[in-house]
Amino acid sequence: MSFRLMIKTMLRRKVVTTLLLVQLALTLALILNSMVLAKQTYERLQEPTGLDLANTLLIQIKPTTPALRLYPALGELLERQLSAIRQLPGVVAVAYTNQSPLLRGGNNGNLHKVGDEERNNVSTVPQYYASADIFQVLGVELKSGQLPQVPQSFDSDSSPPLVVTESLAQKIFGSDNPIGQVTNQGTIAAVVGDFYGQREADMGMYNTIRIAPLYGVDWGYSLLLRVEPQQVVSVRSQLDNLLRQVDSNIEIFHIRTLQEQHQRLYNTEYGLSVLLALLSALMLLVTMISGYSNAHFHVLKSQQEIGIKRALGANKVTILLELLAEGWLCTVLGGLLGVAAAVLLNQALALVISIPVLNGWLVVLTLLLLLLCVTLATWYPARIATRISPATATKTL
Amino acid sequence: MEQLQYYFKISLISIKRAPLPYLLTVLILSLGLGMFFANATFYYRLNSDPLPQKSDKLFFPMMLLVPWDCDSGCEPPPVLSYSNVQKLGSSGIPTAQAAMYSSDSYVRLDSKQQPLPVRLRLTQRDFFQLFDVPVLAGSIWPDNSARYEVVIGKQLAEKLYGTADVVGKSLLVDDRHFTISAVISPWQMLPRLYDANNGSHISDTEQLFMPLETAYDLNYMSATMSRTMDDTDYRQLSTQGRTGALHQLQFWVQLDTPAQQQAYRDFMLQLAQSEQAAGRHPVHINNQLPALRDIVRYFGRESGDVKAYALVTLLFLVVCVFNASHLSLNRYISNQYEFSLRRALGASRWQLQQQLLVDVVVLTCITLVFALLIGAASIQLMNYLWPFNSLFASWDLSLLSALLLLSLGCSYLVTLYPSLRASFGALNQQLKE
Secondary structure: OOHHHHHHHHHHOHHHHHHHHHHHHHHHHHHHHHHHHHHHHHHHHHOOOOOOOOOEEEEEEEEOOHHHHOOOHHHHHHHHHHHHHHOOOOEEEEEEEOOOOOEOOOOEEEEOEOOOHHHHOEEEEEEEEEOOOHHHHHOOOEEEEOOOOOOOOOOOOOOOOEEEEHHHHHHHHOOOOOOOOEEOOEEEEEEEOOOOOEOOOOOOOOOEEEEOOOOOOOOOEEEEEEEOHHHHHHHHHHHHHHHHHHOOOEEEEEEEEHHHHHHHHOHHHHHHHHHHHHHHHHHHHHHHHHHHHHHHHHHHHOHHHHHHHHHOOOOHHHHHHHHHHHHHHHHHHHHHHHHHHHHHHHHHHHOOOOOOOOOHHHHHHHHHHHHHHHHHHHHHHHHHHHOOOHHHHHHHO | OHHHHHHHHHHHHHHHHOHHHHHHHHHHHHHHHHHHHHHHHHHHHHOOOOOOOOOOOEEOOEOOOOOOOOOOOOOOOOOEEHHHHHHHOOOOOOOEEEEEEEEEEEEEOOOOOOOEEEEEEEEOOOHHHHOOOOEEEEOOOOOOOOOOEEEEEHHHHHHHHOOOOOOOOEEEEOOEEEEEEEEEOOOOOOOOHHHOOOOHHHOOOOOEEEEHHHHHHOOOOOOOOOEEOOOOOOOOHHHHHOOOOEEEEEEEEEOOOHHHHHHHHHHHHHHHHHHHHOOOOOOOOOOEOOEHHHHHHHOOOOOHHHHHHHHHHHHHHHHHHHHHHHHHHHHHHHOHHHHHHHHHOOOOHHHHHHHHHHHHHHHHHHHHHHHHHHHHHHHHHHHHHOHHHHHHOOOOHHHHHHHHHHHHHHHHHHHHHHHHHHHOOOHHHHHHO
């Protein structure tokens, strides 16, 4: 099995070899970038959110009549809904809030220490107006200060006290004690553990919470429930009917777990990853067909040559390895071209989507995958070649 | 004609002789075309111009009329306040102009009915002229003043009343009585470019239109983008919304001629300078006047995922064409003897090329059917994964014609080299093989 002879054989079929090399290169480029994108999406979905995703239910809801969207009728509706939900077996805690966590965008505003806007203004921070049980529902830990217990209206003389997440407090106040500090949104009453708010915020973990009546429900509001682990399905199935029994003048947009909400947050990336994975699989299939066809045709055309080799002493294993080695050589050469194509494709994709740069071990992994597929594709034609009798050589005489 | 039939017969015999390689060629080419075509459908539709006759005459003016200071690098807000619209609308230059935003509402015929959720467009009279909205019956509001009159889409009218003949009838919008002043014909502006600042251009067009002044009086909040830049309470549109820095309006002007466009730019510059002099505009002037056709790009709302997938499906198509060429080459080389024999018996190269052109037509027809099936399946998958783009999934004659041409081109490319190789070359040697 001579490397030089293999190169010569490939050069003898320049067009076919070139077509195969281009296919292998483009296949590797696509698979590599698909893997990078899939890895990024997976990592995002695995990022810590600070929330109990599986056991927290989210209901997005809106009163359908204008009267029910205004206090005091709204306050009464909320109280009736919360009490009814609390009666359900398996519900640990329930709270209303103007918006749920794990959103793309929503209600937000800037936050800075009064008198220090120039230095430490954070421009986009999600703002939650919620009932007092929100901390228990979210399962966030109190880090310092005291959590407000009674809803305080925005329309009162002083604004409601502010609860901020730990990373936001760190960003604005650094090593200073944030409790009692005055911000443009109110005085800090407590700091709680981080949880994921909005993708379009300055940072996912920056959040402010105020225990207050809902500021307005023209966009609807959320009910968040913390449920015992074994009861999620059962509680979820009862919620729609229960809320309509409490008051039928409502529109329920959706009832879902925070796990589902989290997945929806990355649905465009997830969709693209699935489509690229499908395309990569098809590309591998196409490449395998090409590899099979190339090897099969080569064997058919080289029967006499193989027969001569067999007559001159080459055993079946040698013939098998020779044909497989041709496929491997082609794959490695195509793979080398493919790495360059993958870098170019990665740069082109980075112009329109967020995609990380390629890394070394993924290149090796993809190349091994390609080698495996090409080996599988050429195995059968190579086996056929081993069955060529040395007597075939006599036909050339 | 007989000759043509003969070529078709030979082509079919050739397929029957080695069906598997042919089927693989068709399968691979169809996969490439189908996947490419599915995404091309979305790409084409998302980037299409819904108003080609006037998309270069409609403009969205934006200025830095904001209550903060900014020395450089500040972009004008993508939504305008009511008072800024008043200023930008005072020029008298545009042929037509309208401010607008969207909100959510519930409609019903009487209080006993279940309310139906409906997306509202809160706008001014010229909206219908600006975007060529076809009026089926009735008349649009005579001016921009507040009135309890709505314009309704034909589909919504039929859903509520069972008929489109509803002009003058009463309707409860959020439990307030409104009269229907006009009905618009089924109308779809895709993409809905007048609502691009928040990426809502991929949503369906509204079915209910209410005068902007009425909406402010009734405190309808924006359902898409709303920014409060001072102490204005965004719930109090009727009392604070017209004077405070509550930005939620889109504003479109129609400027038909280059002279009108230049005059409006000059007007915006003068307005910025006079606002600066009054201390209501930062030092840095950054007036923007993007046209309707550029608005999605201006707001950075182009779909990166569809673009990325378009690039990848194009690569896939290239690979499939290479692969099909490869298979086709093997098939033709296997049939080399037959070709050479026909040449030896007197067939000219042109006659062989005619045979190959017939092969191309047959390949195109079969491939087209499979490509359409694969394309339709792929569109279903894309609709499932990206439901927000589902309005853009339909095919029209121009798209299908493009697919036909593409299939023909790819089939020709796939057959070109093998056919040349089979038709040319040393006849003696070919016959010996």
